[in-house]
Amino acid sequence: MAWFSTPKAKDKNFNEDIWLSCPKCKKHIFKESWLQDHKVCPACGHHGKLTAWERIGITLDEGTFTELNSNIKPSDPLHFNDAKGSYKDKAAATREKTGLNESVVTGIGKINGIPVSIAVMDFRFLGGSLSSGTGEKILRAANYAYEKSVPLIIFSASGGARMHEGILSLMQMAKTCAGVARLNDRDIPFISVLTDPTTGGVSASYAMVGDLNLAEPGALIAFAGRRVIEETIKQKLPDDFQTAEYLVEHGFIDKIVHRKEMKNTLSQILSFYNR
């Protein structure tokens, strides 16, 4: 039997325990195959979203990861409320649902034996938004890299600044950039990996200032959304605008790396820096 088949709308035999529909090509694929390939579609190569812990599992050597600063949680300095309720309640519900305290997991570990400080964002946590807590964790990951002279790796996945924290969220853009810029003083490499999606305040700060900026295939990478830009400049944008492929072509991203190649690519790059 093929690993995937053409979709049949309203197929009564579609068992969601066994099959799933690819979010991009819509072909039905074996769930087991999708998971074995770390959520990459065997039909079209679409890279699905990984949780922070899934990403850590496929990037770091088994048993080497130690989480740091896991106690940092969202604060609610503005006592923000909107029509759907309070930020405080929403953050508490998200923490309960995801098992995370913030939109990024940070810590130390090894990639093919090379020690690194690593930060991995999780889009499930309020759209991977950049909050004061997220910014603080990114800064501390950069500070650890600086103090211990180990490379810094950040995997980004974010819808941008967390609106519930207003200007305090935007301030994290400068704070995190200052933290990673300091690594230059000691020639410590910072590799940024942009995954789908990396947008808004994260794409406009630390995600784009790596010594090398890598991206996963097909990732949406943008500051403002397509519609906003088209309405502002009154022009139609190319179909592949804001994709990783478009940004490589135009010099914003250094390399696109398939998920199955990511760990070895990172270790090759880090070995080069270690010479």
Ligand SMILES: [Zn+2]
């Ligand atoms: Zn597909």
